[in-house]
Amino acid sequence: MVAVGVDYLPESPHYLVTFVAPIADEDRSQSSRVQSFRSTSLAEAFAIASHADAHVYSYGKLLVVVFGEEAARQGVSAVMNDLFKHTDLRVESYVAVTLGTARKLLTTIPAEGQRVGLFMKDMLDRAKMQQDSPPTTLEIFSSRMMTPGMDASTTLLTPIGSTDPRPPEERGADGGGGDRGGTGQGTTAEDIQIVGMASWQGDRLVGTTTLSQQQYFSLAQGTSHDFLVQILLKPDPRFVPETSRIIIAIERAKPSWETQIIAGVPHFSLKVDTLVSLVNYQGRVDLTKDENSEEFMRILSESLKQGITDALLTVSSFGSDPIGLGQFVRVQYPTFWNPKMWTEVLKTATFSIEVKLGIKRIGIHITRFEPKEKMP
Structure with missing residues (x-):
């Protein structure tokens, strides 16, 4: 079998x-x-x-x-x-x-x-x-x-x-x-x-996500190394002149979580330290200049933040906890922890997300070698 x-x-x-x-x-x-x-x-x-x-x-x-x-x-x-x-x-x-x-x-x-x-x-x-x-x-x-x-x-x-x-x-x-x-x-x-x-x-399936949501969720889960993530950006002639989509490779992503109970509601703070490579960058500005690279990293960070937030809210709305947030609450707030009620409590949880992003090998240019036609 x-x-x-x-x-x-x-x-x-x-x-x-x-x-x-x-x-x-x-x-x-x-x-x-x-x-x-x-x-x-x-x-x-x-x-x-x-x-x-x-x-x-x-x-x-x-x-x-x-x-x-x-x-x-x-x-x-x-x-x-x-x-x-x-x-x-x-x-x-x-x-x-x-x-x-x-x-x-x-x-x-x-x-x-x-x-x-x-x-x-x-x-x-x-x-x-x-x-x-x-x-x-x-x-x-x-x-x-x-x-x-x-x-x-x-x-x-x-x-x-x-x-x-x-x-x-x-x-x-x-x-x-x-x-x-x-x-x-x-x-x-x-x-x-x-x-x-x-x-x-x-033991029950309670919800499904798209592949894109799954990838953003994995950034929060710490299982996203070597991901190729397609990001949809707002039209910008400087960084995405021909298409609003850009593909990044996740070289490193290290999430760290903090847990609080505020007014009887769990609040989770997530910081993601990530290093990415640009796969299909076709922008018109030189990213080796600090002012350009910092602006582009800010745009990418904001996009990742929105994607991670959407994925976390979607999965938590199911009452599903693949990250194990309930374990954080159980250890840090034992008097608040109630395993029988955790599914419903999780649906009320709030999140704050911070993404620290760096771009690897900004100054590298890819040179293509095209074969010349053979002489007769």
Whole structure:
């Protein structure tokens, strides 16, 4: 078993569980076996799959667990309990949420017909290395799910494009049933992309952000090293004469938090010390001059401040705490701390943000060497 998808349906049995297992053949680029089962639990679906194929399935090679959006909003503690009953469970497996259903995502045909489980693993590995959307493992997810004053965040995926329908093989058994309830075959998507962050509160998904918001949130979280961030600036003929968008590379970002309780409301002060490189600067002013560079750094700092503030307010409005702000309150204000009320208290929190920004290698100019045409 290399991937597991869990969807929730309104009629009983409520779960539609999709398993992806490799096909043992010489052509290792072929699609994996994808099967879906209706069941009352993940454990029951696992037993049905093993009985139906007479194969010994295990979670020892598990790469990705994907929750459909509705399944994640219903709560996943029962699914997590079923997973952790298996002693061979690979806790380094990634956890992700997909817009729509996990079944649709796991029946995609990735580029060049790769195995969908391995394709997603590679994609999330790249996201981890590039730090544009660091994935969460089962180990981290379960730990944050059970710790008061701390919540999980996971990568948000979606299938894109479309191709010919390729319905998964579906089976049922007593108590599990087939594909009842009109789930339908749908259209198989041909690729998968990362579109943002899924924010959790305990074992439930409570909100999603865009990829841009996720990147700004990571600046506050301290997980943004090596990010490439696209910033939308106000039109300015000096610094952005041709486009209002500029891309910066985050060389360093060190957040520091301070916590206060003001009139019964938590207030968090964040200072972010960041060093960036300019990827596509096409301004008309010379940034080696102090007055120009200081003005441009002020503009970039203000833009980052606005983006971070928006991301923090969005995530806290969900009652989700992926940064672990509740832990700051628990340690510094134990008499104020109430784990049962923290979700609602967090929604009232206020933030003040300060961004200290420096630009690396301002004076470097890139020279392009174009090949000359060969003489006849």
